[in-house]
Amino acid sequence: MSLDRPALAQAVAAHGAVARIVVVGHAGSTPRETGTAMLVWQDGQDGTIGGGALEYDATAHARGLLSERAPFARSLLTQPLGPALGQCCGGSVTLLIERITETELAAIPDTGAFARPAASGRAEPPLSVTRALRAARGGRPVAPALLDGWFVEPTTDSPVPVWIWGAGHVGRALVATLAGLPVRVTWVDDARARFPATVPDHADMLVAGDLPRAAAHAPADARHYVLTYSHALDLEICHAILSRPFAQLGLIGSATKKARFLNRLRDLGHPPERLARLDCPIGDPALGKQPQAIAVGVVHALLRDLSAGRSGTGTGIDRDKKAKGHSG
Known part of the structure; x- marks a missing residue:
């Protein structure tokens, strides 16, 4: 602590x-x-x-x-x-x-x-x-x-940046479960109406008409959880995040969705070592599929990761270069 x-x-x-x-x-x-x-x-x-x-x-x-x-x-x-x-x-x-x-x-x-x-x-x-x-x-x-x-x-001097893409049921449950933890949430959606009337103090609401372009504003050590209302939009956001430095990329869905996304993202030019960092499904399937159960699984994994000292800093493009033997 x-x-x-x-x-x-x-x-x-x-x-x-x-x-x-x-x-x-x-x-x-x-x-x-x-x-x-x-x-x-x-x-x-x-x-x-x-x-x-x-x-x-x-x-x-x-x-x-x-x-x-x-x-x-x-x-x-x-x-x-x-x-x-x-x-x-x-x-x-x-x-x-x-x-x-x-x-x-x-x-x-x-x-x-x-x-x-x-x-x-x-x-x-x-x-x-x-x-x-x-x-x-x-x-x-x-x-x-x-x-x-x-x-x-x-x-x-700075909490862990967490970007949550989507203000639906799972997004709301995840934001609520992160309350009181050493994180700062950026909560992104393309419509104000999807957010609750009052956004919690530990979260910053970002309404973006073009969600994939908003990924350019995320810090390099951000942890992303993609769970919008649209599979096509999820894919575009994942593509944008994989194209820049990031600490973690989690995607809501199933093994089938992950396989389809990996094929599409491979066609978009992402190398295997970056695609291997796509976590899908997020949460713990053994806990159930209710929004709160998914949120508990996601936060448990995040806390376990942080307590082990893996803050995510230095991952992303730089990490991939080092894996290939590049010096930068």
Whole structure:
């Protein structure tokens, strides 16, 4: 999990000061894993660390910390879930609670990793933390960890771009299922009437009269899910996406539809190594064909892919050149 700096900056701008609760360690059976975080302000909160009583108690501590005026106010709280809170989980959770204002926000980098002592006060980072930060600057992944009294976690300045082509039943179910995840959805269709009256906050609506041409505006690391009302339109969109860099291309349909599309796309000049990256059908057939079931299967596969560290960056045309032995 990463520290979502843009979301944190938005919360600070809206509330002036927020308390961030992050799980920095856990042992035994616990509701959530290290790196899970939530935000708290005086009259509200966002996110969850789970556990019911654990979250209630942590939220009370966080609101108490909001009254602090010293910069970089932090506290470390370890809770044995059974003895202290009467929960069924038999483990313990260590929480870092920190007050964040514009002052603290300025110390958080946009990318790489953010390290700070787990209790109030400023100190020089130990060697283990220095090495972790150096690794992050070098582009290597850094997992959230409590190291010699300091907490280190990766930061990100941009969510995973997901482009959903089609605002029908499956498109609506997929957009809804992606809520609360580290993605930014671009939802594309050629008619405003197909979208719901209110588009969710995590999605940007794009009404495009010529859908295939809209693919030129997608970033190279976008993950595409094509599920419009028309097979012919689906084919044109797939052709447009395959003609430029992309991270993933998923197509709704069946094995028969995939075979027909592969033949047509081959005739349009796409080489086998690019056609091999067309995922069809999307979702998990074992879950069923209902829109919600398809959406759950798609999101499960996406989260599994992201958790394995395959963000998609560097795929597409460049990746195909490397596979052929080209240097670029």
